Amino acid sequence: MEWWRSRADLMLFVVSTGLLLVGAYFWVSGPRPWGETILVAVAALGLVVSAWWIARAIRNREFTVDVIAFLALAGALWVGEPLAGAVITVMLATGQLLEDRAAARARRELSLLVERAPRTARRLTADGLDDVPVDDVRVGDRILVRTGEVVPVDGRLSAAGVLDESALTGEPMPVERPAGDQVRSGVVNAGPPVELRATATATESTYAGVVRLVQQAQASSAPFVRAADRVAIIFVPLTLVLAVGAWALSGDSVRAVAVLVVATPCPLLLAAPIAIMSGLSRAARIGVVIKGGGALERLAAGRIMLFDKTGTLTQGQPALSDVVMASTDVDATEVLRLAASLDQVSTHVLASAIVTAAVQRDLELELPTEVREEHGYGLSGRVGSHDVRLGKAAWIMGDTPPAWARQVRRRVDLDGSLSVFVAVDGVPAGAFLLEDPIRPDAPRMVRALREAGITRVVLVTGDRADAAGAVGRIVGVDTVLADRDPADKLAAITLESDGAATIMVGDGVNDAPALAAAGVGVALASHGATASSEAADVVLTVDRIDALADAILIAQRSRRVAFQAVTVGMGLSLVAMVVAALGYLPPTAGALLQEVIDVLAIAIALRAVLPGRTHTVTMPALDIETARQLRAEHDATLAVVEQIRAVADALTSERSSLAPVSALHQRLETDLLPHERADQALLLPLMSRALGGADATATLSRTHAEIEHQVGRLGRLLAGLERDAREGQTGETGAAAPEDVVELRRLLYGLYGILRLHNAQEEEGAFSLVPTAHSPRS
Structure with missing residues (x-):
């Protein structure tokens, strides 16, 4: 049944x-x-x-x-x-x-939530380890959670652990929790096996609460009322009045039948669904799956957009942001190659970021040998002829870190990033800084949303206020709501919904309640299905959030075309009904006329299949290939940019050697400037073609000129210092006087800042236009 x-x-x-x-x-x-x-x-x-x-x-x-x-x-x-x-x-x-x-x-909305919930727990007893149903866990039970397993109930750690809390907080970085810290159900053990003591039963734990929030949000959502039904409220009584009136006044029942025949609501029953389905189809072509006509109409009506941060406005996974070397004598590129070679065999999320950075720089990796993992500390092994160690600062350098390591710590605290220290052949060599980068297309997407009719953009996240505020400023949101758990996000949706129709964009279990409560929930599923995609009305299957602005435009146009088809079709039907009521349109002719009206209404509805205005930037295949080649060169120059800061940091007020600065200048001349000139000659013209005007590239062009100017100034300063040294005016040959060091550092830090900003502008303004290899737009 x-x-x-x-x-x-x-x-x-x-x-x-x-x-x-x-x-x-x-x-x-x-x-x-x-x-x-x-x-x-x-x-x-x-x-x-x-x-x-x-x-x-x-x-x-x-x-x-x-x-x-x-x-x-x-x-x-x-x-x-x-x-x-x-x-x-x-x-x-x-x-x-x-x-x-x-x-x-x-x-289907709760299916993945229920599937992800653990069914069993590993309870530690006097007789050993016992697998029991999660509902049998009682407060005070000792629970063992192995690597990669979901924590079944809320509990308190018996020893320190490393946890992936992204499912609840949205924060992608693993979190180290000390012994005695409270752990919530739903998080994943990202480190070695840990033991905890249950502080709540399964039904009272955090994850069960998330499921209940989704259910409550669904129950509070108003049902979608079809546009056809709203028209019918007027059209049905009018049809009956005309039919009965024609019969009563003329005494001819045929007139009443003729009115009913030409009143067949085909424009309502077919034309409107055709327009809506056309919109759904066009959205799917750009990688946006809209779950039904109701969701499409609500998407078109949305005016307030709320975003989660992690995985939505940011990449959702750590990426290498900088490499800090212990001294200028250490080759940063070689250290990255050795570390990435060792990390190839690690499944840790930070290891993946280091390997990805090396691959982007076209470094040749080797398979490591004698690999050993020290749980909670790091990884060691042999790469070629070198012994390599990666991990925590204390494990790499002992209890008394050097000055450069303390500097790394300060940068980590300021930037909200993570650090991985590296030693080569027993000697600390440097550290890798990793952060969750902002999506290059995020600022463009926010601007496009405002052009599409979004009047307010809110960032609501479980992350810290400082990290969320930085993302909000760069992306261009109106309000930042930080440190929000799932219940707080649900409350924010409820509050914003009082002002206008809302659209919530999220990625993770923690966003599922808010997605269900919003007028439209939008989930990102490009990295795989999640509970958020089940609770959402709209799912982005491509890793490009700027597709959302285009989806809104498609939804608005489809709704507009559907309304036009219904208005024209039902308007002509109304005229035909009046003519039939007056006795000038017999039933047979009325049926034929109604079919003509239906065809016309459907033809109007089919306009929704045709392309309309979008923010999608189309690029010829040759331009796409050129941009991808330039992007590869761009990634390869990142190491040169990192070297600028490292060289500047190593300069002291005492007499400093000019050799590292000269070597850096040589790399700038041979590696960096040729790439910037290629960008000026090739990348900027294709950007102008894609965006429709040279004004779109004026800022990048000006920055290219400034970079070349600053590199030239550095070269002239070095030439002057070397000339002074030869003439004996500065004492030791190949060294810089304290006043010269000040000028060198000023130039280097200025050049570093310009290049960091310029690279961000290129990624947002140019490389974000290029479709990914698997994007439908390519």
Whole structure:
């Protein structure tokens, strides 16, 4: 019985369509009585089904357009128009099937949440380890959580642990929790096995609360009312008044039948769904899956946009942001190559970031040997002829870190990043700084959203206020709400919904309640399915959030076209109804005229299939390939930029050697400047073609000139210092006097700042235009 209920609308569509085709064939080719019988049967089926739907709507105290369909079907059978009745039945089935597909989401929203919840827990007893159902865990039980497992209940750590809390907080970086710290259910053990003591049962734990929040949010969401039903509130009574009035005034029941026939609501039943489905199809082409016409209409009406931070406005996974070397004698590129070679065998999320950075720089990695992992400390092994160690500062350098390591710590605290220290052949060599970078297309997307009609943009995140504020300033949001747990996010949605229709964009279990409560929930699923994608109305399957602005424009246009199709179709039907009521349009002619009106309304609706205004930047294949090559060169120059700061940091007020500065200047001349000139000659013109004007590249062009100017100044300063040394004016050859060091550091830090800003501008303004290898836009 359950199988039949879930497929009844599909079966109605298949049966009515098949019988219509068979009946029409016999109607045209013969024997005609067979065809007439089949068509009458189809119309009768539609009559019975529409009567059932009307009865259901009455029970639910709803008004429905199906009243018009019922009257039209009855009228068609009464005047002997079975073909028209059969067509109406198919249109009824089509509309109901489309609505059913959209409603199916409600039955699936909690599936991934429930699947992710642990079923069992490993309880430690006097007799050993015992796997028990999670519902059997009691407060005070000792629970063992192995590497990669989800914490089953809230508890307190018996020893220090490393946890991935992104499912609840959205923060992508693993968190080190000391012994005695409280741990919430739903987080993942990212380190060695840990023991905790349960402080709550499964039903009282955090993860169960997230599931309940989703259920409550769904229960509070108002149901979507179809545009066709709103029109029917006026159209149905008007149809009845005209039909009864024509019959009463003329005494001719044929006039009433003619009114009912031309009142067949095909523009409502088919034209509007065609426009909506066209919008859904166009959105899918750019990698945006909109779950039904209701979600599309709400997306078009949204005016307040709320974003989670991690994985939404940021990449959602750590990336190498800087390399700090212990001294200028250490080759940063070689140290990165050795560290990445060792990290190839590690599954740690930070290891992946280091390996990715090395691959982007085209470094040749080796397979390590003698690899050993010290849980909670780091990784060691042999790469080629070198012994390499990666991990915590204390494990690499002991209890008394040198000055450069303390500087790394300060930078980590200021930037909110993470550090991984490295030693080569037993000697501390440097540290890698990792952070969750902002998506290059995020600022462009926010600007596009405002152009699409979004009046307010809010960043709501579980992350710290300083990190969230920095992202908010760069991206350009109106308000930042930091340190918000799932319940706080739900409250923020409720508050913002009082002002206008809301759209919530998130990525993770912690966002699921807010996604369900918002007018439209948007989830990012480019890295795989999550509970957020199940709770969302819209899912982005591409790793480009700027597609959301285009999806809103598509939704707005589809809704506008649907309204035009309904208005024109029903307006012409209204005129035909008046003509029929006056006796100038017999039922047969009225049926033919209604078909013409239907075709016109459908033709208007099909305009939604045609491309409309979007923010999508289209680029020729040759330009895309050129941009990708330049991006590879861009990534390769990042090491040179990192070297600038390292050289500047190493300069002291005492007499400093000029050799590192000279070597750096040589790299700037041979590696960096040729790339910047190639960008000026190749990247900027293709940007102008894509964005439609040279003004879009004026800032980048000016920065290219400034970089070349500053590198030239550095070269002239070095030449002057070397000349002074040869003439004996500065004492020791190859060394800089204290006053010269000040000028050198000023130049280097200034050049470093310009290059960091310039690289960010290029990534946002140029490279974010280039489709990824798997994007539908390519």
